[in-house]
Amino acid sequence: DTAGVARSADDGSGRLSVMRLDVNRGPSFARNAAIAGSKSPFISILDADDFFLEGRFRNLFAGADWDFAADNIMLIRDDATGDATKIVAPQFAADPEFLDFERFVEGNISRRRVQRGELGFLKPVISRAFLDRHGLSYDESLRLGEDYELYARAVACGARFKVIRSCGYGAIVRADSLSGRHKxxxxxxxxxxxxxxxxxxxxxxxxxxxxxxxxxxxxxxxxxxxxxxxxxxxxxxxxxxxxxxxxxxxxxxxxxxxxxxxxxxxxxVGLVSSQKPVPPLRFLMAGTSTGKER
Structure with missing residues (x-):
């Protein structure tokens, strides 16, 4: 019950607005509706079942030199733990970099028998002012790659897309996920x-x-x-x-x-395993540990 969980977080300040669509029109429509119905100068997408790690926004807002700012994603197999939010993530060094168009698009070409790790999976904080200035929104004809398309178009428009390696987003990986069973x-x-x-x-x-x-x-x-x-x-x-x-x-x-x-x-003949082993925990991007955990 995503709507119920969201309402349970209401602190009475009036900042929370829960919108419920009568018909499933795809992720792009839902994202656009939420963006249009909100006023915050910054937008951050959180998929159902996923979660933010403590300190995420503090790390992302440590600098103001970006239009899109994304961090590492901790990918957790859905059967790996009873309560994924209690998993402790290693403290990776930020190692900031900016993605240009070629680097971003190249990072979305998957390879056979390699764990998925496309840069289109990133969940950046997005500047509303940049979207408004360039008239950008999610392509509602897409039910696959909608994030990739928006990010690519934004970078083509000159967006400063900053990426840090520290981990602030937890994603639950399910065998029957929508992204894995597209039409x-x-x-x-x-x-x-x-x-x-x-x-x-x-x-x-x-x-x-x-x-x-x-x-x-x-x-x-x-x-x-x-x-x-x-x-x-x-x-x-x-x-x-x-x-x-x-x-x-x-x-x-x-x-x-x-x-x-x-x-x-x-x-x-036994030369390869019948199924690709899915580790219980992995990260979208490689990182350098600082020796701390959070």
């Missing part, structure tokens, strides 16, 4: 969002090159998923016709199917 069309919409970003005239060629790589990465995932959907719904003949319609379809489909078959073979 095929969600991938297509995300790839199309990259094409829209490519239309920004002010982007230098280096930024456009890495954006094209991200678009191909997502589009290839879509093509493979769509091939499998067509095969399941209309049979192998229709799926083959889709695959052979163009080399752009054929190459990622052949590569994806071959990789899946090879991985299945390796699992059968």
């Amino acid at each position: 095929t069309q969600d991938l297509k919409r995300l790839a199309d969002a990259d094409l829209a970003l490519l239309a920004i005239d002010s982007l230098p060629e280096g930024s456009k090159a890495v954006l094209r790589r991200h678009e191909r990465h997502v589009r290839d995932k879509y093509r493979l998923r769509n091939f499998l959907d067509v095969k399941a719904e209309r049979g192998l003949g229709s799926a083959a016709a889709y695959a052979f319609a163009s080399l752009s379809n054929l190459i990622p489909i052949v590569q994806g199917v071959a990789s899946d078959k090879l991985e299945a073979l390796f699992r059968r």
Whole structure:
């Protein structure tokens, strides 16, 4: 009961407003509605079941040289503890850096058999003034990658995106999370969002090159998923016709199917584990411990 938990935190100061949508219109719509219904000069997204660590905002607001400021995320497997809020996070050194467009987009290209750690997972504090100045909001057509798209567009508009390695956000990782079971069309919409970003005239060629790589990465995932959907719904003949319609379809489909078959073979002969081991606790970004805990 997210709404009930939120109301229980009301201190009577009038600062808390709980909005409840009658229809689930996706995360982008909900974020935009909350931003429009609030007045704070700074915005911080907190997903349901996640939590902030003590001292988070003190660390993020230690400097005022940013438009977006994000910290490390502690990723906790949902069965790892009875009360995740009692987990003590190591005290990492801040090691601040600023993300440029190329670094950010490159950091969102996932790799096979590697634990997910895309920079689009970051949950920055966002300057409302920057959003208003550039007319930015979440793309409500997206149900996958909506944070990535907003951050990328903001950095393309000149946002100073500061990242510190100290950990201030706790995220519960579930096997059935929405981000892990997106629909095929969600991938297509995300790839199309990259094409829209490519239309920004002010982007230098280096930024456009890495954006094209991200678009191909997502589009290839879509093509493979769509091939499998067509095969399941209309049979192998229709799926083959889709695959052979163009080399752009054929190459990622052949590569994806071959990789899946090879991985299945390796699992059968015991060369790889049947499931990727998910550690009970990990961090989105590597950090240097100061030897303290909080």
